[in-house]
Amino acid sequence: MPLLFNPYVLLGLLVGALALAGGGYFKGISDEKARCTVRMDQQQNESIKLRQAEAQVAASMAAQLETANAKASALARARRTVVERVVDRPVYKSICLDADGLSIANSALTGQAPDPTEPASAVPKPHPP
Numbered sequence: 001m002p003l004l005f006n007p008y009v010l011l012g013l014l015v016g017a018l019a020l021a022g023g024g025y026f027k028g029i030s031d032e033k034a035r036c037t038v039r040m041d042q043q044q045n046e047s048i049k050l051r052q053a054e055a056q057v058a059a060s061m062a063a064q065l066e067t068a069n070a071k072a073s074a075l076a077r078a079r080r081t082v083v084e085r086v087v088d089r090p091v092y093k094s095i096c097l098d099a100d101g102l103s104i105a106n107s108a109l110t111g112q113a114p115d116p117t118e119p120a121s122a123v124p125k126p127h128p129p
Contacts, residue, residue: 079104079107079108
């Protein structure tokens with residue numbers, strides 16, 4: 001009887017083949033888990049970097065907005081001061097805007113600050129009622 005047809009040899013070869021196949025299978029699973037962990041770590045790092053970049057962009061945009069709001073507030077305060085000075089005139093009983101009021105309105109439309117140091121023109125005499 002040849003050695004190859006011995007049932008114990010065949011059983012040994014079968015067990016060995018199954019052990020090799022099982023070992024390869026479990027080694028493949030282990031390697032793939034390691035690769036998956038590495039990819040997940042890389043994606044998390046990229047995600048963190050993207051979030052940090054977005055946070056920096058948001059912070060710079062917030063700073064720009066605050067600067068624009070402060071500038072607009074300063075313009076509004078300057079405009080309010082000049083308007084209060086002009087509105088006290090009695091000329092507004094008969095007409096809506098005089099030259100100073102018109103220049104203030106135009107500067108407000110263009111977004112420029114009115115010049116408070118600019119001398120006001122002479123107040124016209126009120127019209128008789």
